[in-house]
């Protein structure tokens with residue numbers, strides 16, 4: 001052991017010079033922020049004549065990313081607990097439908113409760129099957145993906161359910177809070193709560209420990225079954241709120257809302273540096289992961305690429321970013 | 329020294345990680361057909377030196393000479409090609425494949441049409457095992473075999489690739505006594521065939537039993553290389569630890585056991601699974617109880633049942649005279665029980681998390697302010713634990729995976745003692761721990777007991793068990809067959825016979 005290892009940590013830190021700090025800096029953890037800035041600057045220069053930098057467009061990016069951001073916050077918990085939730089997109093769709101139907105029948109509060117109930121029920125079923133019966137979450141939520149969207153389509157007979165309640169639409173997505181779009185406020189709230197709970201509470205630590213080594217967590221007195229149940233419940237609940245945000249923004253409930261969002265959310269989470277194998281999670285990273293995806297979508301549209309080209313470029317950028325961010 | 333005999337020579341090897349130097353100008357050589365022991369404290373750099381020879385890491389400076397010719401070893405494949413095989417500390421087998429399939433993994437004999445010829449590999453595996461004079465079924469699935477067989481498979485794998493040098497990094501850590509003895513005999517036979525063995529171990533008796541020469545590393549530098557006949561055990565211990573330690577394995581009578589009042593822990597007729605059958609015993613404050621038994625005798629299972637991991641089928645557990653339900657580790661922790669599990673990597677630590685996070689995991693309740701964790705409190709608490717248990721760590725934020733084996737074990741112990749338990753169960757607490765640290769841990773156990781706690785120690789090393797226990801419980805097939813006060817145990821032999829049920 002060298003001398004440096006025997007002196008207490010604090011002194012060593014002070015003695016380290018700039019270069020060793022830079023060398024030791026785990027820049028892979030920050031690759032998402034670097035990537036975000038690079039892509040942003042790239043579009044800012046390339047698309048300056050297409051209005052990329054206009055406040056209107058920038059706000060638009062935020063607005064369009066909001067639901068993915070919200071879903072991805074819940075997904076961060078699931079993935080850092082070494083599970084996966086593929087049902088979030090369909091849960092959002094089902095929630096939008098149930099909210100719309102209950103809203104037109106019974107009014108505002110029952111509408112909101114109906115949406116939340118969807119998340120509660122689906123999340124609990126997912127959680128119970130995974131934690132009590134030990135079925136892999138990949139399979140449980142893959143099945144649930146089909147079930148939720150099927151139910152949504154069935155009870156609406158595939159018809160969109162219009163929402164005429166202005167209060168609901170204003171709160172969930174269509175309105176603004178002063179100069180700030182409501183959707184932006186919603187995603188800010190979810191990101192803030194998500195980050196604080198994951199980093200600064202006992203629950204958050206236990207989620208990470210369970211994801212990092214379930215056995216060791218169990219031996220440490222953590223009820224890992226309960227933790228697994230809880231993360232899937234959270235993910236379902238969060239997805240149901242995202243469904244209401246779709247409903248409010250598009251002023252209707254429809255089974256297609258949210259379809260495919262599970263993949264965008266997973267991409268955002270992984271781009272943000274959360275480990276696909278569990279044990280590490282970063283909500284801030286997830287936010288920037290989602291924003292990066294939104295940025296790319298927006299830039300490619302402004303650049304005039306058609307949707308097939310957009311998909312190819314988007315896929316390539318995601319693979320590149322994950323490749324850079326992966327651990328050695 | 330006649331260098332022509334050297335099958336492997338490592339010259340002036342230096343290696344650092346992130347600017348922290350781990351090996352300094354280390355030279356090391358191995359002669360044909362010798363067993364060369366590599367000794368040194370935890371974190372001295374033994375595994376790192378071997379990983380360089382193995383191609384896992386590359387040296388920053390120095391050269392490797394194999395069979396008289398300079399060699400570049402940049403990958404495990406290079407090392408294999410140069411005739412260097414390794415029996416990994418963490419096994420590198422695929423559990424779902426058979427023994428033979430594992431031995432010839434990526435080197436499968438091909439038959440007609442370029443398809444894998446499984447029958448040929450079974451035949452050749454049989455030949456290798458016959459050469460080793462051990463009895464292993466090549467067609468058994470690895471996951472169904474015990475660790476001793478895993479190790480034999482690893483050795484067979486290396487031999488089938490014509491390894492001339494075998495590196496064994498703490499090979500007996502996961503073996504029962506008779507299995508270790510079988511391994512030693514195998515090593516003797518391999519030696520006669522001219523195969524050289526580099527043997528890393530913290531157990532002095534093994535080094536004396538096997539080795540021809542010994543190299544001691546201290547703090548990443550070579551202290552000495554000598555024939556074993558030229559050094560005394562005291563010199564070796566002092567070389568490893570850096571100071572004299574005396575009587576570490578001598579039993580010291582302590583008069584702290586409280587004989588009045590209720591026992592701290594009482595177990596009555598406990599049944600839990602096939603390996604805990606009708607177990608009864610009691611434990612007083614201040615007492616250290618040793619659990620002895622062969623592998624599979626139910627020692628670990630008893631510990632698990634007491635910690636609420638395995639379900640109790642019948643029987644009672646009383647703490648301070650009151651019946652308790654220990655149905656989950658959380659309930660056990662709340663009742664003041666702590667278990668330091670036998671497998672630190674799988675059960676004790678979240679390897680990728682920092683030393684600090686690992687230490688704080690059972691203590692999260694102590695560092696909250698309102699609903700939130702207080703990171704300053706956490707830092708202070710973890711620093712004080714690191715200091716108290718003298719954990720050698722570059723920075724508490726570094727992943728615990730990067731610590732040497734012995735320091736990882738210290739983290740596990742520190743993590744649990746932070747909860748201030750009344751009843752402490754330690755399952756093989758000194759596995760992989762160096763001699764200096766071992767005597768520190770044994771002292772710690774004695775101190776805790778003297779402070780009025782009750783301690784249960786499980787160990788396969790009899791000298792260690794006899795050094796701390798005030799009483800020894802002998803288990804066989806899940807039942808208690810003897811309950812012997814320390815004063816009745818004359819020596820190791822006596823205990824060994826008791827364990828065998830003679």
Ligand SMILES: Nc1ncnc2c1ncn2[C@@H]1O[C@H](COP(=O)(O)OP(=O)(O)OP(=O)(O)O)[C@@H](O)[C@H]1O
Pocket residue numbers: 001005345346350368369370371372373374375376377730731732733734735760762
């Ligand atoms: N990949 C790595 N990155 C950073 N530090 C490392 C790495 N591998 C080992 N170290 C450090 O190098 C030192 C030597 O470790 P090594 O594992 O070689 O010790 P050892 O002699 O085998 O100890 P033990 O007897 O406990 O197994 C330790 O301080 C360890 O923390």
Ligand SMILES: [Mg+2]
Pocket residue numbers: 374375376497732733
């Ligand atoms: Mg080692």
